[in-house]
Amino acid sequence: MACVLVFNVSDPGKINELDVLALRLGFTVRTVSPDRQKCIIDDLLAGKDTVSGGTPSFRDEMLVMDGFSHEELNFLLNELIRTGNRIALKAVVTPTNRTWSAAVLHAQLVAEDSLMKRSGGAK
Secondary structure (H helix, E strand, O other): OOEEEEEOOOOHHHHHHHHHHHHHHOOEEEEEOHHHOOEEHHHHHOOOOOEOOOOOOOOOOEEEEEOOOHHHHHHHHHHHHHOOOOOOEEEEOOOOHHHOEHHHHHHHHHHHHHHHHHHOOOO
16 A cells, blocks of 8 residues: 655644545555654554664655555645645655665755755756
8 A cells, every 4th residue: 555654744734635635545644753763764664663873853844655656646746736735855765765764865855955956957
């Protein structure tokens, strides 16, 4: 079953929209507390807590999506934009990043976002 890991999203509108989309598309929403940000993505998806490394926790909102078809993923992202519930940092689970901690994935996304903004690739 598809799953979305949710980090640092406290806005009730965003949480509600994710819950509505979960019902429509049949995926699970798992909110990850800050004390679990050092856990490995694969373990968070499985509901386990395997801490990895000493990477600091983060405060940015972030979504990590796993198990979606291309169409479902596009629908989910477009609905978040359409309803004004944007979340800047988003990732799809890959064979590589599933072994990273959430904090390491966050650091990678922030670095990529910064690079895109410097090169003019994102507005």
